[in-house]
Amino acid sequence: MSRSTPEAAIDPRPLLEIDGLRTWFATRAGTLRAVDGVDLSIGRGEVVGLVGESGSGKSVTGYSIMGLVEPPGHPAGGSIRFDGQELVGMEARALRALRGRRIAMVFQDPMLTLNPVLRIDTQMVEAIRAHEPIAGSRAFERCVEALEAVGIAAARQRLAAYPHELSGGMRQRIAIAIALLNNPELLIADEPTTALDVTLQGQILALVQSLVRRRGTALLWITHDLSVVAGLADRVCVMYAGRIVESGPVDAVLDSPLHPYTRGLIASVPTAAGAGRRLPQLRGHAPTPMELPPGCAFRPRCDRATPECARMPELLPASGSDRQVRCHHPLPAGAPAP
Amino acid sequence: MSVPATTGIPGLAGTNPPTLLELRGIVQRFGAPPGRLAQRLGLARAPHAVLAVDRVDLDIARAEVVGLAGESGCGKSTLARIAAGTLRPSEGTRRWNGRDIAALEGSERIVAELAIQLVFQDAHAALDPRMRVIDQLCEAPVAHRRVDASVAGALGERLLDEVGLDPALGRRYPHQLSGGQRSRVVIARALAVDPQLLVCDEPVAALDVSVQAQVLNLFMGLREARGLSYLFISHDLAVIRHLADRVAIMYLGQLVETAPVRELFARPAHPYTRVLLAEIPDLARRRRTYGGAAGEIPSPLAPPPGCRFHPRCPSATERCRVEPPRLRNVAPGHLAACHLHDAA
Numbered sequence: 001m002s003r004s005t006p007e008a009a010i011d012p013r014p015l016l017e018i019d020g021l022r023t024w025f026a027t028r029a030g031t032l033r034a035v036d037g038v039d040l041s042i043g044r045g046e047v048v049g050l051v052g053e054s055g056s057g058k059s060v061t062g063y064s065i066m067g068l069v070e071p072p073g074h075p076a077g078g079s080i081r082f083d084g085q086e087l088v089g090m091e092a093r094a095l096r097a098l099r100g101r102r103i104a105m106v107f108q109d110p111m112l113t114l115n116p117v118l119r120i121d122t123q124m125v126e127a128i129r130a131h132e133p134i135a136g137s138r139a140f141e142r143c144v145e146a147l148e149a150v151g152i153a154a155a156r157q158r159l160a161a162y163p164h165e166l167s168g169g170m171r172q173r174i175a176i177a178i179a180l181l182n183n184p185e186l187l188i189a190d191e192p193t194t195a196l197d198v199t200l201q202g203q204i205l206a207l208v209q210s211l212v213r214r215r216g217t218a219l220l221w222i223t224h225d226l227s228v229v230a231g232l233a234d235r236v237c238v239m240y241a242g243r244i245v246e247s248g249p250v251d252a253v254l255d256s257p258l259h260p261y262t263r264g265l266i267a268s269v270p271t272a273a274g275a276g277r278r279l280p281q282l283r284g285h286a287p288t289p290m291e292l293p294p295g296c297a298f299r300p301r302c303d304r305a306t307p308e309c310a311r312m313p314e315l316l317p318a319s320g321s322d323r324q325v326r327c328h329h330p331l332p333a334g335a336p337a338p
Numbered sequence: 339m340s341v342p343a344t345t346g347i348p349g350l351a352g353t354n355p356p357t358l359l360e361l362r363g364i365v366q367r368f369g370a371p372p373g374r375l376a377q378r379l380g381l382a383r384a385p386h387a388v389l390a391v392d393r394v395d396l397d398i399a400r401a402e403v404v405g406l407a408g409e410s411g412c413g414k415s416t417l418a419r420i421a422a423g424t425l426r427p428s429e430g431t432r433r434w435n436g437r438d439i440a441a442l443e444g445s446e447r448i449v450a451e452l453a454i455q456l457v458f459q460d461a462h463a464a465l466d467p468r469m470r471v472i473d474q475l476c477e478a479p480v481a482h483r484r485v486d487a488s489v490a491g492a493l494g495e496r497l498l499d500e501v502g503l504d505p506a507l508g509r510r511y512p513h514q515l516s517g518g519q520r521s522r523v524v525i526a527r528a529l530a531v532d533p534q535l536l537v538c539d540e541p542v543a544a545l546d547v548s549v550q551a552q553v554l555n556l557f558m559g560l561r562e563a564r565g566l567s568y569l570f571i572s573h574d575l576a577v578i579r580h581l582a583d584r585v586a587i588m589y590l591g592q593l594v595e596t597a598p599v600r601e602l603f604a605r606p607a608h609p610y611t612r613v614l615l616a617e618i619p620d621l622a623r624r625r626r627t628y629g630g631a632a633g634e635i636p637s638p639l640a641p642p643p644g645c646r647f648h649p650r651c652p653s654a655t656e657r658c659r660v661e662p663p664r665l666r667n668v669a670p671g672h673l674a675a676c677h678l679h680d681a682a
C-alpha cells in the first residue's frame with residue numbers, strides 16, 4: 001500500500017508531475033483541444049483514479065504520458081516530469097528506454113498490447129530483452145513467473161498460444177503481465193475492465209490491486225466508472241472537457257464534492273438507497289472539444305453559474321492543501337454528497 | 339415451472355395483474371444439424387450445437403418491469419430477441435394475453451407482434467444513417483396503417499417531444515445527434531406503434547453515467563405515463579435494482595433465480611447471484627480489497643454436467659456434479675435452481 005511503502009517515506013517528491021499539459025489534434029474542422037491544461041501528480045506507490053466521461057480527454061492524458069499520441073495529435077504545451085526527467089520533447093530513444101520499463105500501460109482492449117500473429121512467448125521475451133540483455137531461456141522463465149503471478153494456470157502451455165486462442169479475460173491478464181514484466185514504477189491503466197463482465201472485472205481489479213500493492217507500483221486508473229475508483233483509489237481526479245476540475249482524497253471528493261460537475265456525476269450513479277426513484281440528472285450533454293464555450297466549460301449545464309464563469313477558473317487549492325477545484329463558485333466543503 | 343408475476347406498481351399491489359407475455363419452455367439451439375449425406379454415410383458426429391437458451395419459462399405482467407441479468411454469453415440477448423419475436427425459438431411457445439402468438443393469424447397476429455417492441459443497445463447501428471430521424475420514426479406506423487402518411491409528421495414530432503427531444507431534431511440525420519439523443523430516438527421509434535411491452539437489450543450500457551441517468555429517468559417516466567411493461571436486460575445489476583420490480587438471473591442458457599427485486603438483493607438464494615451481487619462496484623465501498631470470484635464462464639458448447647455453475651461454486655457437493663437442479667420455490671415468489679435449498 002502506498003502509505004506503507006518505504007520509498008514513499010524516503011522520497012516525498014511525486015513520481016509523476018504534469019503541469020499545464022496540452023495535447024491538441026489538428027483536424028480539417030479545426031483544432032480539437034482534447035487535453036487543454038491538465039495538472040496532475042502521482043506519488044510513489046500511489047493509486048490515482050482519473051475519472052471522466054467520453055471525450056473528456058482522460059485517455060489522451062494517459063497516451064500523452066506514454067508518448068503514444070500520433071498525428072494529427074501533438075503536444076501543444078505543458079510539461080510531464082517523471083522522476084525529475086522531462087518527457088515532453090524527449091528524444092525518441094530515451095523515451096523508448098523508459099516506456100515499458102519504468103512506465104507501462106494496459107489498455108481497454110488487450111489486443112492493443114498483443115500482436116495477433118505472434119505467440120505469447122515471442123512477445124513477452126521481446127518485451128524483456130528490449131530493456132535487458134539477458135539470455136532467451138532466462139527471459140522465458142521470467143515470462144512463466146509473470147503469467148503465474150497473474151493467475152494463469154498451465155503457464156508454459158499458454159505461452160505457446162496465439163492471442164486468438166485465449167479468452168478475453170485471459171488476454172487482459174496477459175496484457176497486465178506484460179506491462180508488469182519489467183517492474184515499472186508507474187502503471188497506467190486505461191479502462192482495462194470496461195469491456196468485461198462484473199465477475200471478470202472483479203478478478204482483474206483484485207489482480208492489479210494486489211500486484212501494485214505488493215510491488216509499490218504507482219497506478220493511474222483511467223475510467224468513467226466512479227464506483228470502481230471508490231473501491232480502488234487513494235486519490236481521485238475528475239476531468240471535464242480536457243481539464244481537471246477537481247482532485248483530492250477519494251473519501252473527501254466522493255463524500256463532499258466541491259465542483260458542481262463532480263456532484264452531478266456522483267448523483268447520477270444508481271445506488272441501493274435510491275432504487276425506484278428518479279435520478280438527479282445533469283442537464284444537457286458534455287460539449288465536444290470542438291464547441292467549447294469560453295470560460296468554464298461546465299457553465300451551460302451548471303446551476304451555480306454566474307457571468308463571472310465566462311472567465312476560466314484556475315485549479316486552486318481548496319478546503320485544505322490536499323484538495324483542488326477549478327470553480328468560481330465551489331460547493332461548501334463539508335456539504336453532504338447528493 | 340411457471341414464474342408467478344408480481345408488480346411494484348403501488349395501485350396494483352395485492353391484486354394479480356394479468357400476465358401479458360408468457361414464455362414457456364423456450365429452447366434456442368444454434369448450429370446446424372449434420373447434413374443428410376453425412377448422416378447416411380455415418381459421418382454425423384454428436385450434435386454440435388450451442389444450447390443458447392435451455393428450457394426457460396418467464397412471465398411478464400401488465401405494467402411490470404422484469405430485469406434480466408447475467409454475464410456475456412448466458413443467452414440473455416437471445417432470450418430478448420425471442421421475447422420480441424425477431425427470432426423464432428427452436429422449441430417453446432410465446433403467449434400474448436394467454437394466446438399462442440404462433441397460432442394467431444392475420445391482423446390478430448400483427449396486433450400481438452406490434453404490442454412487443456425491441457429497444458437495441460447500439461443506437462448508432464439500430465438507426466438508418468441515410469434516413470432523417472422523423473422518417474424513421476413514422477415508417478412503421480405508416481406501413482401498418484396506424485396513421486395516415488399525411489399526418490405522420492405530427493406523430494413523429496409528438497414522439498420526439500415525449501422522449502424529451504426538441505421536435506426540430508426530426509429533420510436531422512442520426513450522425514448529427516449525440517449518443518444520448520440517438521438512444522432517445524431509438525426509444526421513440528419503439529413507441530411509434532403504441533406497444534405495451536418494451537424489450538430493452540442493454541439500452542444504457544454504452545452511455546456515460548450522466549446520460550445513463552437521463553435515459554433511466556426517461557424509461558421510468560414512460561412506464562408511468564403509458565403503463566408500459568419492460569423486459570429490461572442489463573449486465574449491470576445496479577441499473578436493474580434501480581428500475582426492475584422483479585429480477586431473473588441467467589447462467590449458461592438457464593434461469594437460475596427469479597425474485598422480486600428487494601427480495602433478490604436482500605436474500606439472494608443462488609450462489610451465482612451472490613457472486614454477482616458481491617462484485618457490484620459501489621460508491622460507498624472505499625478502498626476495498628478486491629477478491630474476485632473464481633473462474634470464468636465455461637463455453638456454452640460444452641456446458642458442465644449437473645448444475646452448470648458447480649465448477650465455480652464455493653458450496654458445490656457431489657450431487658451438484660451429476661444432477662441438474664430444478665427451479666423451485668424458496669420463498670413466496672422467489673425461485674432458485676440450487677440443491678443447497680433442499681436441506682432447508
